[in-house]
Structures are given as structure tokens and as C-alpha cells.
Amino acid sequence: MTKWGLIGCLGAVIFLNACTKEIESVNTAEFASGTPYRLEVPPGFPKPVIPANNPMTVEGVALGRRLFYDNLLSANNTMSCASCHLQNNAFTDPRRFSVGIDSIAGRRNAMPLFNLAWDRHFFWDGGSTNLESQAIDPIVNPIELHQPLTEMLAKLNAHPEYPALFQKAFGSSTIQTAMVAKAIAQFERSIISADSKYDRYLRGEESLTEQEQQGLQLYLDVDKGDCFHCHTMNGLFTDYEFRNTGLDSVYADDGRASITLNPDDVGKFKTPSLRNIALTAPYMHDGRFNTLMECVEHYNSGFNNHPNLDPNISTKERGRMTQAEMEAIVAFLNTLTDYSLIQNPNFSAP
Amino acid sequence: MTKTIKLFLFLAFATLSLVGCKKDEKEDPPKPSGNIEVEVINQVDGAPAQSGVMYTHPLGTQYSFNLLKYLLTNWELVNDKGETYRPGNYELIDALNPATCKMNFDSIPAGNYTKIRFFLGMDSLSNYTLANYGDLDASNGMVWTWSTGYIFLKLEGEFINMDGEETPLIYHFGTMRAQVRYELPLNNLKIDGNTRKLRMYFNLNEIFRNPDSINLNEYSNQQSFAAKDIPWLASLSANLLDAFTIEIAE
Numbered sequence: 300m301t302k303w304g305l306i307g308c309l310g311a312v313i314f315l316n317a318c319t320k321e322i323e324s325v326n327t328a329e330f331a332s333g334t335p336y337r338l339e340v341p342p343g344f345p346k347p348v349i350p351a352n353n354p355m356t357v358e359g360v361a362l363g364r365r366l367f368y369d370n371l372l373s374a375n376n377t378m379s380c381a382s383c384h385l386q387n388n389a390f391t392d393p394r395r396f397s398v399g400i401d402s403i404a405g406r407r408n409a410m411p412l413f414n415l416a417w418d419r420h421f422f423w424d425g426g427s428t429n430l431e432s433q434a435i436d437p438i439v440n441p442i443e444l445h446q447p448l449t450e451m452l453a454k455l456n457a458h459p460e461y462p463a464l465f466q467k468a469f470g471s472s473t474i475q476t477a478m479v480a481k482a483i484a485q486f487e488r489s490i491i492s493a494d495s496k497y498d499r500y501l502r503g504e505e506s507l508t509e510q511e512q513q514g515l516q517l518y519l520d521v522d523k524g525d526c527f528h529c530h531t532m533n534g535l536f537t538d539y540e541f542r543n544t545g546l547d548s549v550y551a552d553d554g555r556a557s558i559t560l561n562p563d564d565v566g567k568f569k570t571p572s573l574r575n576i577a578l579t580a581p582y583m584h585d586g587r588f589n590t591l592m593e594c595v596e597h598y599n600s601g602f603n604n605h606p607n608l609d610p611n612i613s614t615k616e617r618g619r620m621t622q623a624e625m626e627a628i629v630a631f632l633n634t635l636t637d638y639s640l641i642q643n644p645n646f647s648a649p
Numbered sequence: 650m651t652k653t654i655k656l657f658l659f660l661a662f663a664t665l666s667l668v669g670c671k672k673d674e675k676e677d678p679p680k681p682s683g684n685i686e687v688e689v690i691n692q693v694d695g696a697p698a699q700s701g702v703m704y705t706h707p708l709g710t711q712y713s714f715n716l717l718k719y720l721l722t723n724w725e726l727v728n729d730k731g732e733t734y735r736p737g738n739y740e741l742i743d744a745l746n747p748a749t750c751k752m753n754f755d756s757i758p759a760g761n762y763t764k765i766r767f768f769l770g771m772d773s774l775s776n777y778t779l780a781n782y783g784d785l786d787a788s789n790g791m792v793w794t795w796s797t798g799y800i801f802l803k804l805e806g807e808f809i810n811m812d813g814e815e816t817p818l819i820y821h822f823g824t825m826r827a828q829v830r831y832e833l834p835l836n837n838l839k840i841d842g843n844t845r846k847l848r849m850y851f852n853l854n855e856i857f858r859n860p861d862s863i864n865l866n867e868y869s870n871q872q873s874f875a876a877k878d879i880p881w882l883a884s885l886s887a888n889l890l891d892a893f894t895i896e897i898a899e
Contacts, residue, residue: 448788
């Protein structure tokens with residue numbers, strides 16, 4: 300080797316000694332392995348956000364799918380994520396409140412799972428800031444799967460198959476909580492919904508009925524439905540914000556304020572997507588409405604006054620829509636159902 | 650590949666390496682690096698901190714604990730030239746598990762170190778996700794899963810209340826309202842291919858006093874997510890600043 304080559308090597312050594320220790324540590328070192336997974340972004344959708352520390356892989360998505368459907372995640376091996384997130388209901392629970400392994404019911408309606416690669420906050424109050432962290436809560440929550448993470452790790456590490464699957468997905472057969480969370484998040488991000496009648500209408504493949512067309516116009520009409528301000532028309536049908544929609548004048552559940560401790564956030568809940576809304580009854584954070592008509596009627600005249608009531612609602616005239624107009628909006632909402640989502644074998648139990 | 654291209658690549662890499670590290674590494678050629686071992690000693694006003702033992706709170710209240718854990722992160726060593734080195738450790742200290750009370754900082758560049766900095770708890774970036782490994786694994790019981798974030802300090806036990814009754818004591822201290830950053834002086838800790846030892850003392854009673862007096866009868870069940878926790882978070886953050894002292898052992 301030449302003199303310059305030696306100096307180059309010395310430079311490399313200095314580089315490794317001085318710099319890599321700055322960012323690397325035992326605790327935060329990343330485990331990543333596997334074949335990159337190609338997430339197909341539907342036309343018209345914004346760019347998804349995939350965390351740099353959890354790139355999707357074919358092996359990771361497959362492992363996450365298996366975990367999502369595995370009863371091993373519950374303390375008594377009777378329930379999995381899929382027990383309350385049913386594919387047939389766009390991965391939500393048709394019950395008002397889900398019931399955990401100890402027969403205890405929750406106080407909020409389970410949220411549907413699709414297009415999560417675009418989501419920014421999780422849970423109705425946005426308490427979870429990313430999908431990986433969200434996945435941990437239902438496992439340990441006493442009213443859900445109620446399994447201490449130490450027990451989950453013991454079961455997984457002693458399992459005849461899982462250590463090899465984690466080796467393939469993360470390059471380590473010693474399973475840590477973060478790997479479980481990352482695998483489940485990868486599977487969840489793979490669940491994309493973009494093939495409703497309305498999507499096909501936008502692509503020029505199908506036409507809307509006259510009533511559905513009228514419903515779309517009312518959805519966009521600021522003096523009528525004015526749905527689009529919060530249920531954004533960008534393929535996702537949500538603005539991911541937290542809003543008080545006047546469900547109550549006094550809230551039993553503080554919503555966003557229970558996370559931020561800010562009184563201005565009392566009664567604010569995450570704007571849910573309206574995609575697949577016909578599949579996800581009952582509605583609202585507490586599942587109080589059984590039909591879409593009840594929801595539309597709430598925004599037409601049923602909203603309560605509250606100091607935090609969203610200005611998009613508080614400025615509206617009560618009873619501004621006729622019965623026929625509300626029916627047209629419901630007809631349009633029904634065009635947002637993606638039946639391919641609930642039939643896709645890639646999302647069903649492996 | 651020709652020799653010229655190889656030379657060019659080596660040179661380019663060497664240049665990039667030096668430019669990239671200018672701030673942290675000016676020594677050329679590098680002196681042998683060394684190690685630092687830190688022993689954390691948990692105490693209550695000089696007495697060893699042990700589970701179930703009754704201690705006297707600064708206001709005279711009797712209390713005991715059966716759980717005391719905290720996270721020490723964002724370590725930074727500062728040398729006499731003002732240069733910083735970050736060992737990168739995230740350390741979970743469990744006062745009842747001596748193995749967790751020993752920390753090793755390896756491959757510290759040679760130099761005279763005059764300050765050590767760290768956080769009790771997490772910074773806003775690393776507190777954003779629970780998907781971390783090792784000492785930060787969520788199974789260590791130092792996380793909130795319903796509102797993403799780490800519990801920076803967890804103290805559980807009981808105290809004798811004003812009526813003489815044993816009362817639960819629960820402190821789960823965290824969130825971005827609760828950042829505690831330390832900078833402690835080191836008396837010229839020389840690293841030159843050797844292993845140095847530090848003793849770091851944590852005095853539990855300091856969380857209850859100076860500048861703010863924390864009365865257990867008033868603040869007994871504090872978990873960082875209620876309106877009543879906001880003044881408590883501010884007081885503990887301020888009180889914790891003098892909870893740690895450090896000395897060079899060898």
C-alpha cells in the first residue's frame with residue numbers, strides 16, 4: 300500500500316473512532332434486515348411517512364401480519380389485535396366498545412386501520428405519536444390484551460418459530476419489544492385502501508348516480524355539508540387534526556386535553572377518515588351513533604354549544620339541510636367504501 | 650481500479666473524515682483512548698437507599714420506597730479545550746438492582762476532561778417513540794403507552810400521613826415539562842489509555858427540597874398527566890438539579 304493509502308486508512312480510523320460513537324449506542328443501535336418492501340402509493344395521495352428507523356421489508360410485514368393475528372400477544376392466549384380490528388369492518392370493531400381478555404369494556408370505539416402510513420397521531424386523543432409506539436399499548440392495557448411485555452418477550456423468545464422470523468426481519472433472534480412494535484407497524488402500513496367507487500369515478504372508470512353527485516356537491520358546499528374542511532379531499536378524507544364537534548356541552552371524556560392538559564383541547568378528538576365509513580359503524584369516539592344519517596343530522600342541527608366548538612361548526616346555521624340533502628350526503632359517503640380492502644388476502648389471517 | 654483512483658478515494662475519504670469530525674477531534678495523531686466506569690450510589694441523606702427502610706423526609710414525614718428507577722441519558726464529556734465527546738449511553742438505573750448501577754463509557758478519546766453533562770430522562774427527539782432497544786426497551790416499565798413517552802423517574806412506596814396512616818406514595822415523573830439537565834465539574838479527569846472510575850451519588854431526599862418544599866401529604870400520587878401535576882413537575886425538575894454529585898474514585 301502506498302503512503303497515501305495509509306493516510307487514507309488512518310483518516311478512516313479517525314472517522315470511525317471519533318464520529319460513530321457520537322450517534323451509536325448499545326441502546327439505540329438499529330436492527331434491520333430483509334428485502335425492501337415496496338409500498339404502492341395510490342395516485343393523488345400525499346407522500347407517506349415511513350420512519351427512518353423502521354424501513355418496511357417483506358419479512359417485517361409478514362412477521363407483523365402473523366403477530367397481528369396471534370393470540371399469543373394476550374396474557375391468556377385468547378385474543379389478538381384482530382379480535383377487535385376485523386378486516387370485514389375495515390379493521391375496526393362493530394361493537395360500540397371492545398371487550399378485553401378480562402371481560403372489561405373500553406370507553407372509546409376501536410379505530411379502523413388503513414392508510415396508516417399517512418397518519419400522524421394515534422388513538423382518538425392522539426396520545427400516541429407513532430404507529431410503533433401505539434402497537435404496544437393494546438398489548439399491555441389491562442382492559443385489552445393485558446399482557447406484561449416481559450411475559451410477551453418470554454413467550455416469543457421461547458417460541459419454536461418466532462426467533463427465526465425475527466432473525467429474518469431484524470437480523471436478531473433475541474426478540475426485543477421494539478422489534479415486535481416495528482413488525483406490527485410495518486404490517487399496518489401495508490394496509491392501503493384506495494379502490495372505492497369514488498376512486499374509480501376520479502379515475503374515469505365509473506360514474507356516480509345523480510344523488511351521489513348531489514351528495515358530493517353538498518359535501519363541498521360551505522353553506523351546507525361543509526364536510527371537506529376536516530375530511531380532506533386528498534384521498535385520505537381526514538386532516539388529522541383534533542376538533543370539538545359539539546357532541547356534548549359537558550364532556551365525560553376530555554379527549555385531546557387528557558394528553559396536552561390544555562383546557563382549550565377539552566372535547567377535541569381526532570378527525571377520523573371518511574373512507575370506508577359505511578363499514579365502520581358505530582360512529583364518533585364513543586360509538587354513540589349507529590347510522591351515517593345520525594352523524595349528518597348531528598352536524599346539521601344536533602351539535603351542542605361548547606367553548607371549544609370548532610368554528611367550522613359553530614358558524615353554521617342549524618337545520619340548514621333538508622332530509623333529501625342529508626340523504627344525498629350519505630349516498631356519497633357510501634361511494635367511499637373499498638370492498639377490495641376487506642377481501643384482500645394479503646391482509647387476512649396468515 | 651487504477652492506483653490513481655484508489656489514491657483519490659482514500660484521500661477523499663480521509664478529507665471528509667477530518668472535516669466531519671473537526672469539532673470533536675482535533676488530536677492528530679490520536680492518543681490512546683480510555684474507559685470510564687461510573688458507580689451510581691443511591692442514598693437518602695447519606696444512608697444507603699434500600700427497599701422497605703423508613704427514611705425521614707426533609708419535613709419530618711416518615712417514608713419508605715419499594716421501587717426507585719430513573720433514566721440517565723445524553724451523556725457528554727467536556728475536555729479542557731472545550732471539546733465535547735458523547736459516549737451515547739442511555740442508562741436505566743434501578744436502585745434495587747446493583748448491576749444497573751454500574752455504567753461503562755468505553756473508548757473515550759484521550760484528554761483532560763473537566764465537565765460531565767447528562768439528562769435525567771429523555772430529550773424531546775428520543776422521547777418521541779417507545780421503539781427503542783436495551784435499557785430503553787418498553788418492557789422495563791419506564792414508559793407511558795397511552796401517551797407516548799418515557800417515565801424519567803419512578804418512585805413508589807408509602808409514607809405515614811398526618812393522621813398516622815400508611816399511605817401509598819406514587820411518583821411517575823416525566824413528559825417534556827420535566828426536563829432535567831446536569832453539568833457537573835470533573836477535576837481534570839485525565840484519559841490516556843487507562844480506565845478511570847467515578848462515583849456518582851444520588852440523594853433521594855433532594856427531590857423533596859430546595860428550592861421547593863414538597864409535602865407528601867399534598868403530593869402523594871403524582872403521575873404527570875393531571876392538572877395537579879403541573880406545579881409538581883416544575884418543582885421536582887428544579888429540586889432534582891442538586892440530587893446528583895460526582896467524585897473521581899480512581
